[in-house]
Amino acid sequence: MLHRHKGDSHRNIIMWLDHRAVSQVHRINETKHSVLQYVGGVMSVEMQAPKLLWLKENLRETCWDKAGHFFDLPDFLSWKATGVTARSLCSLVCKWTYSAEKGWDDSFWKMVGLEDLVADNYSKIGNQVLPPGTSLGNGLTPEAAKDLGLPAGIAVAASLIDAHAGGLGVIGADVRGHGLACEGQPVTSRLAIICGTSSCHMGISKNPIFVPGVWGPYFSAMVPGFWLNEGGQSVTGKLIDHMVQGHAAFPELQAKATARCQSIYAYLNSHLDLIKKAQPVGFLTVDLHVWPDFHGNRSPLADLTLKGMVTGLKLSQDLDDLAILYLATVQAIAFGTRLIIEAMESAGHSISTLFLCGGLGKNPLFVQMHADITGTPVVLSQEVEPVLLGAAILGARASGDFASVQEAMARMSKVGKVVFPRHEDKRYYDKKYQVFLKLVEHQKEYASIMKGD
Ligand SMILES: Nc1ncnc2c1ncn2[C@@H]1O[C@H](COP(=O)(O)OP(=O)(O)O)[C@@H](O)[C@H]1O
Ligand SMILES: O=C(CO)[C@H](O)[C@H](O)COP(=O)(O)O
Missing domain, CATH: 3.30.420.40 (ATPase, nucleotide binding domain)
Structure with a gap:
């Protein structure tokens, strides 16, 4: 339990089934914000907004203020493969409250206490969003190609x-x-x-x-x-x-x-x-x-x-x-x-x-x-x-x-x-x-x- 609070930058993953953000998700659900209609009326503790709020409230100096990006795993993998930070419409819509039609809703993030993401124009959680299957950048970077034993430039899809x-x-x-x-x-x-x-x-x-x-x-x-x-x-x-x-x-x-x-x-x-x-x-x-x-x-x-x-x-x-x-x-x-x-x-x-x-x-x-x-x-x-x-x-x-x-x-x-x-x-x-x-x-x-x- 203790390591959660240390902010060790090498332990920078929160598992999907992690339920640490119980208090945060309760507060988010209490807002009854309209984005919650798109998650069945109640946001799950497993989703990203409560986890981000937990990080802000518990690891402010060591993680929240220092982090360059917060990724869902599929977007992290496509970034590592291509160097492109664009996010998949799938991850942002399903886990981060993004709307395919209307984009981000500033009022939600402000209401739950994560207004810094808005001020930053969502650069840490994604302000370029692509449909799954879209070809990313110039494909596999030479570095990733070497790690994977594949040819550089091979197409990589938004995930x-x-x-x-x-x-x-x-x-x-x-x-x-x-x-x-x-x-x-x-x-x-x-x-x-x-x-x-x-x-x-x-x-x-x-x-x-x-x-x-x-x-x-x-x-x-x-x-x-x-x-x-x-x-x-x-x-x-x-x-x-x-x-x-x-x-x-x-x-x-x-x-x-x-x-x-x-x-x-x-x-x-x-x-x-x-x-x-x-x-x-x-x-x-x-x-x-x-x-x-x-x-x-x-x-x-x-x-x-x-x-x-x-x-x-x-x-x-x-x-x-x-x-x-x-x-x-x-x-x-x-x-x-x-x-x-x-x-x-x-x-x-x-x-x-x-x-x-x-x-x-x-x-x-x-x-x-x-x-x-x-x-x-x-x-x-x-x-x-x-x-x-x-x-x-x-x-x-x-x-x-x-x-x-x-x-x-x-x-x-x-x-x-x-x-x-x-x-x-x-x-x-x-x-x-x-x-x-x-x-x-x-x-x-x-x-x-x-x-x-
Ligand atoms: N050959 C098998 N026979 C029966 N159950 C299996 C078998 N292989 C995996 N499982 C079950 O599937 C679960 C893991 O599924 P998997 O799709 O590999 O996990 P994940 O969702 O983490 O990717 C295990 O918890 C186990 O109960
Ligand atoms: O986001 C998900 C579902 O929308 C998870 O990635 C998925 O449920 C994880 O699966 P598992 O716990 O079986 O590894």
């Missing part, structure tokens, strides 16, 4: 945030011949879910849609010409790792997975198949339920005070117990996705197909549970790392191989596997979803009892 690159990498694929409802429907019927340490739920629309608790609408921030709404869960892969690694049977799991040359998740999935006997695997959690917001709720409740919950614990600590807790955690994350989709649909989205990528896309149990619990088919990409494919699409546009990002998307994204929901299990998951919603209702009641006299 996308990682999750948005994943969305671009999957959402435009040609789905003909897979029996999917989205075939022949507009691309707006697709939801891209990028599931790694955290998860992001990217839905696009022709007209702006305001979804309470879901970020956006952001114009042209992912697919050019479309509005983006971005739902999210602050910990998903991280939560699964946390639950599994913290269990008493974890050393036994590790030893057994290593002996079989399997990942711990492949081992757990086959263990669940063994213990489920004749019933569907998901039914093993009939009396074990998890609320997954161990790091607050990003969407659609936008409540960073929420905590994780588990109900149905027993005294056993064996591998069966670990496997079932892991399953209940995976299911809880999928129920969280269902809640986000419901919020997006009640605001005007109409989603028929999920396109899933990221580290958790490699977990067949995670994918099947998303299909079963949302009742929606899940499309996986042919490409192992669709986030990198999204970056390659930008590169292909910047180098002039394609006339537009959309053309590159249609030509470069390919469907791999399609996983359909087991509709026969719907009744069971509907009941578990009812319990899921009760968990958060009860958690709020506990908090209110404890606050009372």
Whole structure:
């Protein structure tokens, strides 16, 4: 904790999931400034404005006054590659309150106490903004080219945030011949879910849609010409790792997975198949339920005070117990996705197909549970790392191989596997979803009892 306050210039990164700026984001949200409409009504503690305010309030001399630039990671990388400080429209719109149509809103920065950025004409956070896929400067500098082992001058594109690159990498694929409802429907019927340490739920629309608790609408921030709404869960892969690694049977799991040359998740999935006997695997959690917001709720409740919950614990600590807790955690994350989709649909989205990528896309149990619990088919990409494919699409546009990002998307994204929901299990998951919603209702009641006299 202490190092945060030292202002050591070599420790100049704040992680995306860092929640240090709680007091700052509360004050920002209390302003009720109109820019907040474009982040679902409530700004997340993970966004850049609260983090900047934290730096100003806590590291004024050592960091705030001295810093030349404050970058989002994708803009930092394009700057290091080309020497160009221009920012991507994606990062500024999605994380820094910039509007694709109106630019910066001076009144917001003044109201939250960051008026110095306005006085400086936003030079530290970006006053040249480019659409993703635009070719930057003269391409790779000789220095960067040497570091990367690539030719100098090779085109470098204005970037996308990682999750948005994943969305671009999957959402435009040609789905003909897979029996999917989205075939022949507009691309707006697709939801891209990028599931790694955290998860992001990217839905696009022709007209702006305001979804309470879901970020956006952001114009042209992912697919050019479309509005983006971005739902999210602050910990998903991280939560699964946390639950599994913290269990008493974890050393036994590790030893057994290593002996079989399997990942711990492949081992757990086959263990669940063994213990489920004749019933569907998901039914093993009939009396074990998890609320997954161990790091607050990003969407659609936008409540960073929420905590994780588990109900149905027993005294056993064996591998069966670990496997079932892991399953209940995976299911809880999928129920969280269902809640986000419901919020997006009640605001005007109409989603028929999920396109899933990221580290958790490699977990067949995670994918099947998303299909079963949302009742929606899940499309996986042919490409192992669709986030990198999204970056390659930008590169292909910047180098002039394609006339537009959309053309590159249609030509470069390919469907791999399609996983359909087991509709026969719907009744069971509907009941578990009812319990899921009760968990958060009860958690709020506990908090209110404890606050009372
Ligand atoms: N082969 C795998 N099988 C199951 N889960 C995996 C696998 N690989 C990664 N994961 C999960 O994906 C998460 C990391 O996803 P990744 O997309 O690499 O992270 P990040 O979002 O940080 O880029 C891990 O927390 C882990 O739970
Ligand atoms: O900005 C983001 C989403 O808009 C983050 O970059 C993304 O969520 C980070 O992903 P992870 O926590 O899975 O590494």
